């Protein structure tokens with residue numbers, strides 16, 4: 415029996431679909447619908463999107479394949495996988511850093527992710543109460559500003575979101591997740607299409623297409639390229655061990671490359687559709703493209719307020735967005751939780767409560783940066799911006815760099831070739847070329863470029 419045919423102590427996915435749906439649930443979330451449009455708006459549109467798409471194909475997809483490969487070969491929490499695998503291949507124990515880096519990045523990501531997930535929950539009753547029906551842009555913006563101005567409201571929603579996430583993680587990630595993702599994701603997709611349809615009729619759709627697809631590379635700063643690369647990692651859930659943990663529960667019967675391409679494809683499609691839903695409304699309503707994290711909440715609630723049936727569609731939309739955020743948040747919580755269960759012998763509820771509690775606490779800093787702490791900045795960034803930047807733009811790409819190097823240079827070729835089982839030898843060679851050279855060089859160059867041309 416080869417090592418990789420052992421299964422994980424945390425259980426195993428019941429089917430190939432269970433893995434695909436859980437991993438898609440992890441990938442599709444606030445990253446697509448909240449973060450993608452707001453960073454595209456902030457960094458100027460088409461050129462940013464092209465760099466982002468290039469990063470998905472040339473960096474994200476090969477790293478996703480590598481990360482699942484590591485998880486399935488180690489069959490443990492990412493921290494222990496990065497202890498076991500180096501030992502198996504006679505490599506340095508310094509590779510353990512990868513597992514710990516992921517856990518720290520996971521805490522940072524989860525802390526602000528839960529705050530924004532809380533905004534999404536808050537928008538369910540806001541919309542259902544009819545606040546946005548026929549409302550002017552100033553009224554819609556006022557709602558977002560009032561929410562941000564109230565630390566207690568933000569704390570309540572953040573706490574609710576984190577509690578819901580912990581509740582699902584305690585029950586074990588495979589429980590019910592499969593069915594929920596299978597049913598609810600398509601509905602979310604449908605609602606985005608409704609919004610695109612509305613934008614085609616009532617928004618500035620031509621303007622949105624031009625903004626999204628006519629690139630002006632002259633305007634692209636070093637920082638924009640770094641943020642685009644970080645967004646590719648963030649949106650595909652890479653670099654912090656979430657996908658590695660899910661990969662460790664994947665039976666060795668199933669194909670890693672094929673599943674990875676499906677997950678990355680679905681994620682990219684949803685981000686682009688979200689852009690097509692949002693930009694036509696921003697342009698026609700004269701909203702500020704560069705307003706930052708509030709962009710999607712303001713734009714969509716305005717759009718739903720204007721369209722027929724918007725009360726129902728809008729309420730359902732924010733409910734489903736909250737759900738999509740939950741299926742991502744549980745995957746961020748999984749690596750640290752699995753580690754505490756595996757190595758410290760904790761019971762799953764205690765491990766989950768501890769991880770959730772710690773991330774909840776850091777999240778308080780994120781929600782205070784919109785009000786009480788708004789004046790405190792470091793390098794021109796407030797607390798939330800700092801955690802978001804440090805985790806998504808620096809730590810996730812760094813994690814991805816280490817994953818690529820490990821899969822490309824430390825894992826024996828014979829092993830990765832057999833495990834990945836590409837249908838064609840040439841695809842394997844291409845993957846190896848990407849993880850060995852293209853991914854590491856690209857990440858190092860983008861990091862260096864940002865330092866030199868901020």
Ligand code: PHE
Nearest residue numbers: 441443444445648649651656
């Ligand atoms: N990919 C998720 C999203 O787009 C966020 C995420 C990041 C999940 C990192 C897991 C790990 O919303």
Ligand code: NA
Nearest residue numbers: 441442445649
């Ligand atoms: Na995503």
